Amino acid sequence: MPEYLSPGVYVEEVDAGPRPIAGVSTSTAGMVGVTQRGPTDGKPKLVTNFLEFRTTFGGFLPEPDPAIRDAWAEDPTEGGRWWLFPLAVKGFFDNGGQRLYVKRVASATAQAASGTFGTGLVSAITRDAAAGAKVLELAHLVGFTGADEVKVFRGSDNVEIGTVTITAYDAGKGRVTLGTGLAAEVKAARGDYVQKAPRAATPSLRFSASSPGSWGKAVQVRITPSVSASLPVLPDPNEGPLFVTALAAEAAADATSIVVNAVPGLDPDDLPDDVWVLINERRFQVTVAQPEAGKVTLTFPDSPTHALWKPGLTVRRVRLANAGAGPKLRISGSSRLYEGAAAQLDTGDRLSTLNVVAIEPDDVVTFDADTPAQVFETARLQLVESTVDTRFTDPGGGSVTETFRNLRLVGDAPGTVTGTLASQSRLVRATALDLSTDPAEFPTPATGSWLSLADDGDDAFGGLDVGDFVGTDGGSGKRTGIVALEDIDEVAICAVPGVWAGTVESALVTHCEQLKDRFAVLDPRDGLDIEGIQEFREPFDTKYAALYYPWLVVNDPSTGKFVEVPPSGHVIGIYARTDVERGVHKAPANAVIRGIRSPGGIAQDVTKRHQDLLNPKGINALRFFPNLGQRVWGARTLSSDTSWKYVNVRRLFLFLEESIDEGTQWVVFEPNDESLWALVRQTIANFLTTVWRSGALAGTTADEAFFVQCDRSTMTDDDIANGRLICVIGVAPVFPAEFVIFRIQQKTREPQLV
Incomplete structure (x- = not known):
């Protein structure tokens, strides 16, 4: 019963009558x-x-x-x-x-087909290049340092084309510059790739078909390192302000000093002793003189070589992110990282592999090793995860392909290689064997980049x-x-x-x-x-x-x-x-x-x-x-x-019984009295009336087609005391006209009197 304890307006919901029964599906x-x-x-x-x-x-x-x-x-x-x-x-x-x-x-x-990855570092060539070319575009640079000796292979037969040395890189475009030209042309469509160091046979990751049978031998799997996020490195708070200015006068080639326009932030009193600037995408260390007549002189202590610079050329300060080598950096968007995450620090001239140990307040991230001695705010920290591709060609026609991105390599929780494939892949499952967080020891097949699950698959009919x-x-x-x-x-x-x-x-x-x-x-x-x-x-x-x-x-x-x-x-x-x-x-x-x-x-x-x-x-x-x-x-x-x-x-009665069973579950534990019996009778009668009108029951009226009894005539006091509500239902089904009989007889013509 609702309680009314204080004056006010009370809004209540009241049942409108019998609850409808929905017929269950029979098809x-x-x-x-x-x-x-x-x-x-x-x-x-x-x-x-x-x-x-x-x-x-x-x-x-x-x-x-x-x-x-x-x-x-x-x-x-x-x-x-x-x-x-x-x-x-x-x-x-x-x-x-x-x-x-x-x-x-x-x-x-029956057994599922399977295959095992070893370790190594492979990156696919993504753009054709002619013999003698000194630039290659690769699928990724994860695990590279930017100064690597790599071997180039032809993807169709895994034959080595030659050995080259990487002298420079652009991580954003996946582009590397080579010290010597290619010995032969390379083609992306052929699956050509580069490989750093020999591959090791140490088992790292085992893939198996998602279900037993020889079908799994037609499944191929590829796992590649990928960059899930590229996060900016934040400058050290003690580095002072940022400034962007331009040359105020022409600077001769190899000049040891330049004159720039005075701008806010370009004041030696506000700057540390170690100041660096970017000119034409090159980084230079400078000392800052006091401003004079709206101009400031910047001097290069190292006397670098450079081309002639025209007035108006942009000069922008880049601040240091660390004060010497150490295991900590401030990373914008550090919430994307997690403990144990593999990361690659790109300083523009070097790629370094690091593992996240802890994420502290104020975006401070601690790594398992020291960072380079000088890291600038132009550096990017790349979160290294993996991408799994699977493909299967049905011998009877058709194919299935799957791609799962941004997967953590280690662990079996959702979002990891093993966890994601177990819950989402229709083709494969993965088991970690001896995984390393070092991208240079990434799971790699013995040859090529795709692994066929050629082991064990058997239907065992x-x-x-x-x-x-x-x-x-x-x-x-x-x-x-x-x-x-x-x-x-x-x-x-x-x-x-x-x-x-x-x-x-x-x-x-x-x-x-x-x-x-x-x-x-x-x-x-x-x-x-x-x-x-x-x-x-x-x-x-x-x-x-x-x-x-x-x-x-x-x-x-x-x-x-x-x-x-x-x-x-x-x-x-x-x-x-x-x-x-x-x-x-x-x-x-x-x-x-x-x-x-x-x-x-x-x-x-x-x-x-x-x-x-x-x-x-x-x-x-x-x-x-x-x-x-x-x-x-x-x-x-x-x-x-x-x-x-x-x-x-038979099937009509199965339909009626299941529909009534599911549609009257609300009756359980209701007070077993006359009001409930009336509600049950009306609920079932309404449902059977609908069934009768659809033509499923025989009878010209509803009373001829069915009856519903639920009262003292169907229950004794003992039934009620033992919690039993008994409802008796009778229906008249329609029977099929299995034998259609037409009786025809001769009729004698009778004369008509006019």
Whole structure:
């Protein structure tokens, strides 16, 4: 009860009446099968079209080796043609399916492909250069010093072109100047690169395919150092003011002093003894005289060589950032850094590698080594991290590429190489072995810059058995096989296409019977005759599954040949299409089968006389009719209970039960009295009225279509005392017009009297 303790205006929300029940989806399917690739752990993955399936799970599977194929295909009781699973998925989407959860099945002995990086320093050439050229443009200068001897390699075959020495660099443009010209031309498109020092075989980082199977041998990985941030170095606070001036008079070549205009800040009383200026991008040490008549004389103690300088040339002071070598610098934007970060200090004439030890107040950063003796405010501190590129070319067509930038090399938290790939990459996972924070010992393959994951990848189809399809229950997110479909409450139709093993199909039926919110479509063995399919059907008696016969004929895009495929994928697609177009109460029959060969898309011809034997036993036929095409011609379950012999009736009740279950959860722990009972009655009656108006229930009025009782007649005092609210619901489903009978008789003409 609300409390009113002081005068005032009180605004309260009041329930307006019964809460609406939303009907659950009935067209979401779940399938379990063998795929080329894709996750084997975690919950089933949702795909909404066949392209998305191929991106996640790969393309069509080739027929396995004859020994493995025959062991499965010729086993009448525990066999299957599991390699046809992708074709069944395609059939689902061809026939109107829109949402499919897929759980990949893999052999327990399958292994993921892998590869290991050593260490070294490699930088790709990013722009072509002719023989004799003395300038190269590189992907990065991380790990270089600016005065390095490097070897140039041809990327196509990793043959050495020659050895050159770097004499100068421009880190911003990735450009280096060489002491001697190139021995031969270099080409970026060929993958040419430079290498500093020999590569070491010491294992640093191991990559493996994200899931087991031989598919991973087609995966390639590249990891390169990258600059995530370039942060300005701040001047020492004791350095005094900045000034920018210009030459007041011409300065002869190699002059030991110059005259500049007096400007604020250019006063020897405000400046330290050690003053440096930039002229034509060169740095000079100067002493500052007292201003006279608006002019100031700057003297060069070192008598440097320089060209003739014209009046008006800019002279700008550059301040020191440190007072001698030491482990500390003030860095603008130091919040971008973190303890243990690798960094490279660019002073303009030298590149130095440093590691961040601590970040202190006032932007002071402490490193693990001393900085150069003179660091100016023009220097930049570059945060060194890594970029991982992956690529995979599907033998069946298509490709997948990924790029992950700004990754920390060390650690396994989010934002690191191992952590990011584990959570985001569809292709690879990484394991740190012996990583160094020194960019000169960066993870590098033995040759080139890309590493193929050529080790260990194996599908191990010889070790695949029916237990892999049934699966195990390791808890939410850790289930496998059929059991994993329990993780997805939205699944309403399920199948294991191409597998007729009794153990697997019994497990699928049991799965549906236990959860009581989904329906299974079973596949028979291929090539069965009329007697064979009747024998195959005999072990089943369930109202939660249906069986369709015979198999279908489709074109396999990977080979261009026609193959027979199990019907379950196509049929479940028809279930989903019918549910969307008409509703779950419409029998999924007398519907055209799409995506099969025309004509001849049904593997065996089923005649009316054949179906006279099959239909009473709950075997749904797939038939061809002239001028009507190839259609599903049956809608019966595998139940011996005639009340549940129709697929649409069983699935209608699954829809009603699940919708009411999810839509009345709010009732739990409410006061169990007449007001609650009335609210429950009205809530369910409103929902069933909507269902009746959609045509799913029989009756000319709502009272004829259903009833809802929830009162003293459905509950005793003992029920109420034990916390039980009992609501009795009755509905009249619509049954399909399976037999359409027209009785025609002769009528004798009777004369009419005028």
